[in-house]
Amino acid sequence: MYFNEEFETLPRPALEALQLKRLQVVVERVYANVPFYKDSFDKAGLKPADVRSLEDLQRFPFTTKQNMRDSYPYGLFAAPLEEVVRIHASSGTTGKPTVVGYTQKDIETWSELMARSFMAAGAHRGDIIHNAYGYGLFTGGLGAHYGAERLGASVIPISGGNTKRQIMIMQDFGSTVLTCTPSYSLFMAEEASAAGIDFKKLKLRIGIFGAEPWSEAMRGEIEAKLNLSAIDIYGLSEIMGPGVAIECIEAKKGLHIWEDHFIPEIIDPATGLRLPDGELGELVITTITKQGIPLIRYRTRDITSITYEPCVCGRTHARINRMCGRSDDMLIIRGVNVFPSQIESILVGIEGVEPHYLLIVDRKDNLDTLEVHVEVDEGIFSDEIKILQLLSKRIEKEIKDVLGITCTAKLVEPKTLQRSEGKATRVIDKRKF
Template sequence: MFFNEEFETLPRQALAALQLKRLQVVLERVYANVPFYKSSFDKAGVKPGDVKGLEDLQRFPFTTKQDMRDSYPYGLFATPMEEIVRIHASSGTTGKPTVVGYTSKDIDVWAELMARSFVSAGAHKGDIIHNAYGYGLFTGGLGAHYGAERLGASVIPMSGGNTKKQIMIMQDFGSTVLTCTPSYSLFMAEAAHEEGIDFRSLKLRVGIFGAEPWSEAMRAEIEDKLNLSAIDIYGLSEIMGPGVAIECIQGKKGLHIWEDHFIAEIIDPETGQRLEEGERGELVITTITKQGIPLIRYRTRDITSITTEPCICGRSHARIMRMSGRSDDMLIIRGVNVFPSQIESVLVGIEGVEPHYLLIVERKDNLDTLEIQVEVDERLFSDEIKVLQKLSRRIEKEIKDMLGITCTAKLVEPKSIQRSEGKAKRVFDNRKL
């Protein structure tokens, strides 16, 4: 099932030809209209006319989040403000937010790609979509909302928070599709359990979860507790918002990135060199239809790989693999590179451990230390001290065996770790690096 079969199933050769044509146009446009890009291209000794094939894109310089902050608020806009109909800003926690503007055509494209994404996830016109992504400057809520309306489904604009009411609405309104962050979905399941409500009694069929990295183990946990099929969606405010890429319900083996609107590359985050298909590195995206704020070779900092192997769903667009974290979220502990999602995968596989944890990194006597605070099952917490000690040792051993790092596991009582209704903050790195 497709939303726009013609473009979703374009042969690879036709897709590449379309990408090249659109790339050439957008490069000319930003060079003429955005002083940052004119200066950046000139410094790199490249001109838009140098692009004769898609491989020529790698000659152009990267755009970074810092470039966007340095151009705050409207310095990277390629369109006069009278043509901008919507402004969003990132949820960044440091520095100034990254600001993005949309023309009416940008909003139209976004709605189309989100509608495609919903259909890929198994949603259809008859669905009731419970949208618990945050509305406001964050792109999640309105992105999903417009896509649901474009699909023709019924959308409930709940936004985040007020969890008990969320559960009541899902019950009473017969919601069939849930959209929110994966961590918030588990928080909902926990809250429902406390209220004596079984998610199996709801009509939910599909959950579309994004905005933070999550593991296959967490997917299994969500599917078990919420009784639905959990689908990974990817997007970022700088590029568009949600709907840049999504898993198809038939495969769940990578997220289709809509290549008629984006060009994806994988680079070595250290050297900036482009990597081959299948190699894991940092995802770089070029927008080729965006009018308000086109971005050339934007470094997402998200770590993944890409494949163009055919998918059983029939979509021809390349797939990016599940994100293993971000290059700037990566922890280096005594020389070992590790992502929070890798630790999560180990924790979720241990019986008696809840999927709520914090990673505390310190430096003591010039050595890095990692403390993992993790909630334990209600039944276990009241058990004998030796049982808890045994569980702590098991966690420490499995982390060491699987990831090669030494840690201290600290078991904490159920519900003592702060819950998030948006992106979960898992890591507190207190080292002075």
């Protein structure tokens, strides 16, 4: 089923013609209204009239998160504040927050794209959507909320935290769709199990999970423990929030990115050059309908690949593959590029290991070291020391065989690693560069 069949199934030539028309308008708009873009375009010797085809986009300079911080708070807004009806911002844990503004039209667009996303995931008007994304400056909660209302479903705006109450509400209210981070969903499953609650007796049938990288193995773990179909959703505050791209329930093979509103590119993060379809690289997105803060060639730092092959669901929009990490949190250990999600995939496939882990990277005697802290289930942890030693060795061997890096595995008791109701902390890098 489609929320907006006309646009979700546009033939490729019509979709690209629409993209070009909208791109030309937005480039004109930012050049006229945003000093940062006028300066960067001028320095590159480019004018809005230079956009004659979609291929011309790659001639234009990138926009980065640092550019947004340098323009804090409103320097990149293309609309006057009196037209901005909502402001969101990142947490700012690694610097000044990145601030984004939405006009009323932006809110309407975002709501429709989230409604499209819910329907692509298999949700419908009759659903009760349990929204455990955080509300506030973070875009997740309100983005999903407005999309659920636009879909016509019933939304429970429970936000994060108070997990026991969340489970009670899901039981009592008959929630059918769960939205939260994948790591939090597993924490819910833990808490339910400890309370003797069987997720198979709940009415949940779909889980829409995003805001952090997760593996196919973790999908299997979630689906088994929560008794639902787990769908990957993608978004980022700078571009819009959740609902930039989502898997369809029919295929669950790549996330449809809504190309009538965003132009995706995959680049080599080192050279900035565009890569061929199917190659792994950094996702760059240009917004072509946003009014409050349009962004041209925004470097997301998310690593993925893209395909334009037809999908069985009938949607014509390109699909990006599951995010396998970020170009700026990629670990380089003794010359080997490693993403936390790769280690997660290995751990989840080992019997007796729980999907909760922490990677501690350090440098000793000028050599990188990796320590993998991982929880094991109650039965394994209470077993004899020899069994635990064998499990540690197996983890170390699997990581060495698959990724080519040496590590030390440290098994810890269940529920001892810190839990998160939002994005899980997976890496502590103690190295000094």
